[in-house]
Amino acid sequence: LDEVQNLPGWERWVRAMMEKNEDTRIIVTGSSSKIMGVELSHILTGRYIDVRVYPLSFIEYLRFRDVSTENIDIRRREVENAFMEYLEYGGFPTVVLTKDREMRREFLKELFESIVTRDIAARYSLRKIHELKSSVVILLQSISAMSSVQKVVNILKSTGVKISPVTVNEYLHYLQESLLFQFVPIFSYKVKDHMQYPKKVYCVDTGLINAVAFRMSENLGRLAENVVATELFHRYGDNSVFYWKDRMGREVDFVIVENRKPLQLIQVTWDVGNRRTRDREIRAILSAAEELSVDKLLILTANTEERLRINQRDIEMVPIWKWLLQAESR
Numbered sequence: 001l002d003e004v005q006n007l008p009g010w011e012r013w014v015r016a017m018m019e020k021n022e023d024t025r026i027i028v029t030g031s032s033s034k035i036m037g038v039e040l041s042h043i044l045t046g047r048y049i050d051v052r053v054y055p056l057s058f059i060e061y062l063r064f065r066d067v068s069t070e071n072i073d074i075r076r077r078e079v080e081n082a083f084m085e086y087l088e089y090g091g092f093p094t095v096v097l098t099k100d101r102e103m104r105r106e107f108l109k110e111l112f113e114s115i116v117t118r119d120i121a122a123r124y125s126l127r128k129i130h131e132l133k134s135s136v137v138i139l140l141q142s143i144s145a146m147s148s149v150q151k152v153v154n155i156l157k158s159t160g161v162k163i164s165p166v167t168v169n170e171y172l173h174y175l176q177e178s179l180l181f182q183f184v185p186i187f188s189y190k191v192k193d194h195m196q197y198p199k200k201v202y203c204v205d206t207g208l209i210n211a212v213a214f215r216m217s218e219n220l221g222r223l224a225e226n227v228v229a230t231e232l233f234h235r236y237g238d239n240s241v242f243y244w245k246d247r248m249g250r251e252v253d254f255v256i257v258e259n260r261k262p263l264q265l266i267q268v269t270w271d272v273g274n275r276r277t278r279d280r281e282i283r284a285i286l287s288a289a290e291e292l293s294v295d296k297l298l299i300l301t302a303n304t305e306e307r308l309r310i311n312q313r314d315i316e317m318v319p320i321w322k323w324l325l326q327a328e329s330r
Contacts, residue, residue, distance in 0.1 A: 057091065090206045094107060145200065156168075202230065229254070242254070250284040250288070265285050267281050267285045
């Protein structure tokens with residue numbers, strides 16, 4: 001049953017079918033987290049397994065493209081080239097299987113229109129589609145960066161669109177419900193920090209970002225961070241991923257948390273060949289490690305691989321594409 005959230009009372013029908021025949025197996029899909037709502041948990045308690053399906057991971061992408069991950073050192077250039085294409089076009093299967101680059105872009109633009117008009121505007125009975133589209137584009141232009149309701153309101157107002165914070169807040173809620181965006185909060189034990197600091201925004205697919213919002217060549221670092229974020233959501237779940245920032249402005253992209261305890265710090269930086277960038281990223285991750293008492297420190301890069309020992313702490317540097325392949329052994 002596809003896009004089943006559009007059919008009122010579908011969960012009761014599913015339960016009736018399963019009660020008639022206990023061997024019945026029904027697969028239900030939908031593009032909204034609402035299909036796994038509170039009412040469903042009551043009606044189908046113990047009778048369903050919730051699986052969130054993302055666009056293709058990098059490992060799945062390579063399989064679709066028949067790129068082997070065996071003897072990776074020999075195939076390194078081929079895998080690196082595939083990763084650059086993955087950054088540009090993302091992991092929607094139809095896009096991956098389409099060879100013509102222009103057709104890929106057109107499909108992604110059409111997919112964007114479909115998501116905004118059908119999956120969001122129609123489902124939530126939104127009339128001002130231009131406002132919604134503009135809000136989505138602003139978020140796409142802000143991926144891997146801080147965003148907030150007020151920031152979106154201010155940008156829209158600067159373009160002549162008058163909109164209330166309440167409306168923008170509703171839009172952001174709908175966009176997250178539709179699984180198009182994820183918003184990552186700061187990690188802090190202080191409630192005030194959670195209220196004060198904005199969230200970082202990530203999109204479910206980099207292909208949509210490039211097709212709609214900006215040029216890939218100018219934003220490789222942000223696209224790479226978005227890919228890492230999506231992989232982390234897949235590995236650890238939405239509620240285990242945070243970012244860290246201190247009063248001096250030092251920032252670590254990801255804090256992996258389990259039972260409110262920080263377990264790993266991950267920094268994503270495209271070019272550590274720049275000495276100033278390298279030193280800044282190392283200082284930030286060491287500061288966070290000291291404050292949060294975390295020993296597992298990882299810096300993901302475009303192609304640098306080394307192990308550092310600084311201030312009695314080990315820092316591992318790994319190419320992003322190689323780290324993505326490590327999911328295969330998990």
